[in-house]
Amino acid sequence: MDYKDIIAKYADMPGGIIESFHAIQKELSYLPEEAIVEAAxxxxxxxxxxxxxxxxxxxxxxxxxxxNVIRICESAPxxxxxxxxxxxxxxxxxxxxxxxxxxxxxxxxxxxxxxxxCQATPVITINGKPYLDVSPAKIPGILAEYK
Amino acid sequence: MAExxxxxxxxxxxxxxxxxxxxxxxxxxxxxxxxxxMDKEALIDEVKKSNLRGRGxxxxxxxxxxxxxxxxxSDVKYVICNADExxxxxxxxxxxxENDPHTVLEGxxxxxxxxxxxxxxxxxxxxxxxxxxxLNTAIAQxxxxxxxxxxxxxxxxxxxxxxxxxETALIESIEGKRGEPRYKPPYPPVEGLWNxxxxxxxxxxxxxxxxxxxxxxxxxxxxGVPSYPGTKVFTLTGDxxxxxxxxxxxxxxxxxxxxxxGGGIPGGKKFKAVQIGGTSGAFLSEEQLDxxxxxxxxxxxxxxxxxxxxFVLDESRDVVDVTTRIAKFFEHESCxxxxxxxxxxxxxxxxxxxxxxxKGSAADIALLERLGRVMSYSCLCGxxxxxxxPVLTTIERFQADYNAKLM
Ligand SMILES: Cc1cc2nc3c(=O)[nH]c(=O)nc-3n(C[C@H](O)[C@H](O)[C@H](O)COP(=O)(O)O)c2cc1C
Ligand code: SF4
Ligand code: FES
Numbered sequence: 419m420d421y422k423d424i425i426a427k428y429a430d431m432p433g434g435i436i437e438s439f440h441a442i443q444k445e446l447s448y449l450p451e452e453a454i455v456e457a458a459x460x461x462x463x464x465x466x467x468x469x470x471x472x473x474x475x476x477x478x479x480x481x482x483x484x485x486n487v488i489r490i491c492e493s494a495p496x497x498x499x500x501x502x503x504x505x506x507x508x509x510x511x512x513x514x515x516x517x518x519x520x521x522x523x524x525x526x527x528x529x530x531x532x533x534x535x536c537q538a539t540p541v542i543t544i545n546g547k548p549y550l551d552v553s554p555a556k557i558p559g560i561l562a563e564y565k
Numbered sequence: 566m567a568e569x570x571x572x573x574x575x576x577x578x579x580x581x582x583x584x585x586x587x588x589x590x591x592x593x594x595x596x597x598x599x600x601x602x603m604d605k606e607a608l609i610d611e612v613k614k615s616n617l618r619g620r621g622x623x624x625x626x627x628x629x630x631x632x633x634x635x636x637x638x639s640d641v642k643y644v645i646c647n648a649d650e651x652x653x654x655x656x657x658x659x660x661x662x663e664n665d666p667h668t669v670l671e672g673x674x675x676x677x678x679x680x681x682x683x684x685x686x687x688x689x690x691x692x693x694x695x696x697x698x699x700l701n702t703a704i705a706q707x708x709x710x711x712x713x714x715x716x717x718x719x720x721x722x723x724x725x726x727x728x729x730x731x732e733t734a735l736i737e738s739i740e741g742k743r744g745e746p747r748y749k750p751p752y753p754p755v756e757g758l759w760n761x762x763x764x765x766x767x768x769x770x771x772x773x774x775x776x777x778x779x780x781x782x783x784x785x786x787x788x789g790v791p792s793y794p795g796t797k798v799f800t801l802t803g804d805x806x807x808x809x810x811x812x813x814x815x816x817x818x819x820x821x822x823x824x825x826x827g828g829g830i831p832g833g834k835k836f837k838a839v840q841i842g843g844t845s846g847a848f849l850s851e852e853q854l855d856x857x858x859x860x861x862x863x864x865x866x867x868x869x870x871x872x873x874x875x876f877v878l879d880e881s882r883d884v885v886d887v888t889t890r891i892a893k894f895f896e897h898e899s900c901x902x903x904x905x906x907x908x909x910x911x912x913x914x915x916x917x918x919x920x921x922x923x924k925g926s927a928a929d930i931a932l933l934e935r936l937g938r939v940m941s942y943s944c945l946c947g948x949x950x951x952x953x954x955p956v957l958t959t960i961e962r963f964q965a966d967y968n969a970k971l972m
Contacts, residue, residue, distance in 0.1 A: 432740070493894065538808070
């Protein structure tokens with residue numbers, strides 16, 4: 419769907435700009451500049467303000483990034499459970515560093531704080547879906563689901 | 566010794582959360598019916614009598630808060646359920662919403678009737694996309710059955726900002742803005758969402774309400790510690806055998822949580838430290854373990870009950886390293902609106918990194934203590950005020966760990 423159509427769906431929702439950003443990212447994985455400008459128009463706020471919203475929240479990205487967003491929890495419980503080894507395994511497997519995307523546009527690698535699945539640390543999420551008790555050995559199998 | 570006692574998780578495993586019939590078969594939505602037959606002030610009085618205090622961290626008296634909003638003169642008022650649950654190590658609100666969404670809706674509807682609001686919002690953290698469907702299904706079922714009457718509930722998603730758990734930042738976020746806390750007063754019960762009187766309560770707080778209506782305020786007030794009665798849901802993480810959740814009366818001690826419910830430390834290792842209440846909470850050492858978990862008892866040892874997270878470290882852990890990680894969290898999550906927090910969290914993280922790398926001196930520790938003290942009273946919101954707590958309490962209680970890393 420075109421970003422204009424997505425934003426239009428939320429036009430009548432008071433304060434709906436954040437919901438519209440979520441919906442755009444579901445399609446495009448990030449918020450293109452044109453979409454932010456369009457949202458500003460629809461929600462009747464200055465473009466600077468819309469950009470301010472887009473950059474405030476860590477789940478929104480204003481830079482293009484890989485289609486499947488992998489987030490690794492680095493909060494204290496995951497930290498002591500070995501999150502650093504999971505980070506190393508993901509970087510190795512994908513050939514990129516944290517904060518980067520794979521050249522084929524398939525994966526983006528990001529840190530996150532706690533995602534509320536601390537019963538089974540360390541935790542990663544892919545497009546919001548949690549994977550629990552992750553270990554370096556489990557990484558290739560998890561990534562294969564998205565290839 | 567204390568036993569588990571399930572009030573907010575009373576239906577856990579007993580009902581299909583996606584079937585309203587199951588909830589109703591357990592007596593669900595009867596309390597709402599009862600509430601609606603009551604005089605509003607009498608209803609709020611009953612909640613006050615229970616002495617239920619907010620489960621989102623600040624521990625404010627729930628009925629008292631409702632009374633402020635009830636008395637506020639306005640044709641439009643709002644009820645907001647705070648489901649932002651951003652405190653690392655916490656997932657109790659998720660457990661409640663996943664397993665019994667209707668108890669939250671019912672609690673919100675009772676509040677709506679009490680204060681005179683017909684619109685409610687659930688502000689759900691962006692990290693729980695699966696829950697959007699569960700909550701919307703439950704709302705649709707409740708509407709179809711007509712149990713909510715004229716009370717309407719809408720789910721809004723956050724987008725990964727810890728500070729949006731702070732109630733005024735949360736309100737800004739629902740309004741579609743950057744989630745920066747407001748100056749207070751006015752407080753939300755007087756001027757909240759779209760400047761209308763608004764009640765913000767935590768998921769667990771709302772989940773208690775139907776039971777209080779069913780069994781009475783006196784019954785609730787008699788459970789646990791009188792100054793903070795009822796139960797609390799705890800989530801156990803770190804070096805602990807049973808990494809899971811427990812709902813226990815508030816007179817349970819931290820030691821019981823770790824050794825009785827948590828099953829102790831794995832691998833025969835010794836206990837070293839526990840952080841209570843999430844990442845903004847205090848670290849306790851062995852000497853403080855016999856403290857009851859209730860709010861004021863915790864406050865007496867410089868701790869907060871917070872969200873109910875219990876993060877255990879065994880003897881092999883490096884407290885300075887863990888605290889450094891936590892300091893990074895606060896630098897990242899500071900919204901930047903006020904200077905003491907924006908600058909303070911960055912400097913605090915910088916100093917902790919220096920100490921953790923073995924390049925720090927006693928002067929750096931003294932500087933951290935001073936900075937922490939200043940932040941605790943000069944920051945605008947609870948984030949910046951609480952950010953120094955893990956640093957200050959570990960410096961005080963785990964001095965040996967710091968000394969071992971000095972240059
Ligand atoms: C930085 C910060 C984060 C907070 N996060 C949450 C949260 O995730 N959930 C919550 O219920 N309360 C949170 N609070 C507390 C809320 O501001 C507010 O006190 C609470 O929602 C009131 O509900 P209660 O009285 O039922 O506890 C937070 C406070 C601060 C300062
Ligand atoms: S204390 Fe920190 S999070 Fe709170 S308003 Fe100030 S900068 Fe923002
Ligand atoms: S600490 Fe990593 S999921 Fe909660």
